[in-house]
Amino acid sequence: MSSVPDTTIPAPFKPAVAPGKAGVAIYRHRLATRIGHWINVLCLTVLLMSGAQIFNAHPRLYWGQYGANADPAVLAMAAVEGPNGAAVGVTQVGPWTFRTTGVFGLSKERGQITERGFPAWLTLPSYQDLATGRHWHFFFAWLLVVNGLVYLIHTVLSGHLKRDLLPRKDELRPRHLGQDIWDHLRLRQPVGEAATRYNTLQKISYLAVIFVLLPLMLLTGLTLSPGMDAVLPVLLDVFGGRQSARTLHFITANLIVLFVVVHLAEVLISGPWNEVRSMITGWYVARTGKAGGETPS
Amino acid sequence: MSRLAPTRRRLITAGAAAVGGLFLPGCDRLSRAPSFRTFLDSAEGLSYRAQRLLQLGQPLAREFEPRFLSPTFRTNGTALPASPNYQVMADQDFRGWTLRVDGQVMRPLNLSLDQLKAIKARSQITRHDCVEGWSAIGKWTGTPLSAVLEAAGLKPDARYIVFHCADAMSDQPDGTDFYYESIDLIDAFHPQTMLAYALNDKPLEIGHGAPVRLRVERQLGYKHAKYVMRIEAVDSFAKIGMGKGGYWEDQGYEWYAGI
Numbered sequence: 001m002s003s004v005p006d007t008t009i010p011a012p013f014k015p016a017v018a019p020g021k022a023g024v025a026i027y028r029h030r031l032a033t034r035i036g037h038w039i040n041v042l043c044l045t046v047l048l049m050s051g052a053q054i055f056n057a058h059p060r061l062y063w064g065q066y067g068a069n070a071d072p073a074v075l076a077m078a079a080v081e082g083p084n085g086a087a088v089g090v091t092q093v094g095p096w097t098f099r100t101t102g103v104f105g106l107s108k109e110r111g112q113i114t115e116r117g118f119p120a121w122l123t124l125p126s127y128q129d130l131a132t133g134r135h136w137h138f139f140f141a142w143l144l145v146v147n148g149l150v151y152l153i154h155t156v157l158s159g160h161l162k163r164d165l166l167p168r169k170d171e172l173r174p175r176h177l178g179q180d181i182w183d184h185l186r187l188r189q190p191v192g193e194a195a196t197r198y199n200t201l202q203k204i205s206y207l208a209v210i211f212v213l214l215p216l217m218l219l220t221g222l223t224l225s226p227g228m229d230a231v232l233p234v235l236l237d238v239f240g241g242r243q244s245a246r247t248l249h250f251i252t253a254n255l256i257v258l259f260v261v262v263h264l265a266e267v268l269i270s271g272p273w274n275e276v277r278s279m280i281t282g283w284y285v286a287r288t289g290k291a292g293g294e295t296p297s
Numbered sequence: 298m299s300r301l302a303p304t305r306r307r308l309i310t311a312g313a314a315a316v317g318g319l320f321l322p323g324c325d326r327l328s329r330a331p332s333f334r335t336f337l338d339s340a341e342g343l344s345y346r347a348q349r350l351l352q353l354g355q356p357l358a359r360e361f362e363p364r365f366l367s368p369t370f371r372t373n374g375t376a377l378p379a380s381p382n383y384q385v386m387a388d389q390d391f392r393g394w395t396l397r398v399d400g401q402v403m404r405p406l407n408l409s410l411d412q413l414k415a416i417k418a419r420s421q422i423t424r425h426d427c428v429e430g431w432s433a434i435g436k437w438t439g440t441p442l443s444a445v446l447e448a449a450g451l452k453p454d455a456r457y458i459v460f461h462c463a464d465a466m467s468d469q470p471d472g473t474d475f476y477y478e479s480i481d482l483i484d485a486f487h488p489q490t491m492l493a494y495a496l497n498d499k500p501l502e503i504g505h506g507a508p509v510r511l512r513v514e515r516q517l518g519y520k521h522a523k524y525v526m527r528i529e530a531v532d533s534f535a536k537i538g539m540g541k542g543g544y545w546e547d548q549g550y551e552w553y554a555g556i
Contacts, residue, residue, distance in 0.1 A: 070369035227555025
């Protein structure tokens with residue numbers, strides 16, 4: 001059934017010939033992965049925006065066991081009176097202060113200039129409502145945890161983790177990593193057989209999100225719960241206090257946003273239609289290379 | 298397939314546009330829809346049950362060393378209850394204050410501040426976590442709530458303890474909008490749950506809830522009712538206030554504030 005020599009491609013990825021010049025259609029993402037992916041998109045979007053709403057209730061971050069208005073902040077957004085009497089939005093990060101009118105500290109809410117940390121288009125709900133933001137946040141936090149657990153069990157039991165996500169030994173050799181970084185910098189896309197699987201940097205970043213950032217997000221979030229602090233006081237020692245955990249929760253959320261930005265950029269670079277379709281239908285069209293080698297000449 | 302592609306493309310484009318353009322207003326609309334709120338609220342029951350399961354051994358909230366005390370312990374909520382009754386009591390150093398304990402109890406009580414202090418005392422340096430996000434650490438001294446409830450004797454029907462406060466939450470103090478709070482018996486009998494009358498070894502200031510406020514250390518700040526006047530044991534809080542178990546709960550906040 002195949003014109004491509006069936007070599008190392010594992011069973012679920014058996015290629016099928018696609019008509020025309022598009023290349024080879026490959027069944028790249030299984031249903032469970034696809035459903036899990038889109039639930040994650042929904043959860044992370046809602047969690048990020050409702051998290052911004054919760055942050056806005058007290059747009060100051062601290063380091064240590066305690067922290068309130070009289071204590072020094074490591075990050076703070078506020079509106080202050082400017083030199084000509086008009087309000088200015090300012091963001092303080094450590095020793096530095098930036099003017100951030102219109103975005104942080106002071107922005108428009110329903111046409112009205114309002115003192116608020118994050119702007120209305122970034123918060124859920126868009127208007128100031130901590131109670132509602134919390135309801136959204138905790139519902140979707142539970143959904144993310146359930147989805148994450150199902151994904152973890154599936155990814156281990158199905159062999160997805162070992163087969164597709166864990167880098168092979170030879171992939172971690174400096175020469176290979178260097179080549180991978182160089183390909184990324186030149187925006188070179190893999191073709192042929194190499195296009196059927198994740199590249200090494202991709203594997204490492206996915207593993208970092210799955211096994212470092214998301215667990216860190218959950219654990220720092222749990223540290224903010226006084227009920228959980230009684231159950232697991234060790235959380236307070238690991239993160240250096242509830243207010244440190246709140247700051248780390250914020251930083252980790254930003255790292256996940258950074259991942260999403262790079263992830264979306266890669267989708268755009270490598271062909272958004274093909275990529276988005278593959279995450280919806282499972283089918284990905286791999287460009288056929290000259291020799292199907294890993295590194296195009 | 299090549300013929301299908303444009304259709305799919307259009308589908309994906311339309312889908313992305315729909316998600317982007319409708320997401321924000323859609324979420325705002327959902328936020329206001331009572332049925333969707335009930336749906337979201339289901340997570341509260343999950344959090345409550347999960348935490349109560351994990352807290353089976355009644356673990357304590359962390360107690361800190363004095364070096365962790367907040368240099369400034371900020372106040373929040375009511376700064377000074379407006380009722381004339383309260384102001385008369387405050388002028389007399391709360392000598393006229395009594396704590397009423399009633400409802401589903403065997404022996405209703407009226408306790409003066411001195412009588413309350415005589416029951417039993419406990420001090421703890423704990424962290425106060427406001428729902429807004431800030432935390433302050435202070436040393437609280439008070440009477441364990443369990444000792445008061447044991448003195449009154451709960452009837453078998455009692456399921457919640459309601460705290461009625463002296464601070465009215467609107468300009469028309471008609472007796473229906475006083476601050477109130479409620480907790481379950483698990484928290485009511487937790488060793489750190491107390492009626493606190495001192496903060497950092499000084500009598501509670503008015504901003505902190507003088508003469509007595511609740512400390513319920515494994516929950517957020519709004520559960521820690523200030524200006525407590527009456528403690529009522531109930532089988533249900535459905536007929537108190539707007540029926541959600543507390544002033545902020547009636548405004549949409551969770552009844553279980555352990556998270």
